Amino acid sequence: MSKKFFECQVCGDIHYGEAGPAICPTCGSEEAYEEIEEIEAKEATGL
Ligand SMILES: [Zn+2]
Incomplete structure (x- = not known):
């Protein structure tokens, strides 16, 4: 299983992993x- 980005819909915390x-x-x-696209994760973390 490939790793994906997930974002907490409550506080915006980003998690990278299989789930x-x-x-x-x-x-x-x-x-x-909730699963998000990598580009969204980068925007959210400012990278
Ligand atoms: Zn949270």
Whole structure:
């Protein structure tokens, strides 16, 4: 499985991996991660 970018829809935290975390490590929300395109992740992180 290839790695993808996921963004927490609550706090905007970016996660890179095979799946989004069940619980956001930053804000604690459950099932808040949605897959996003790499370009969106770069814009969100300012890279
Ligand atoms: Zn979050």
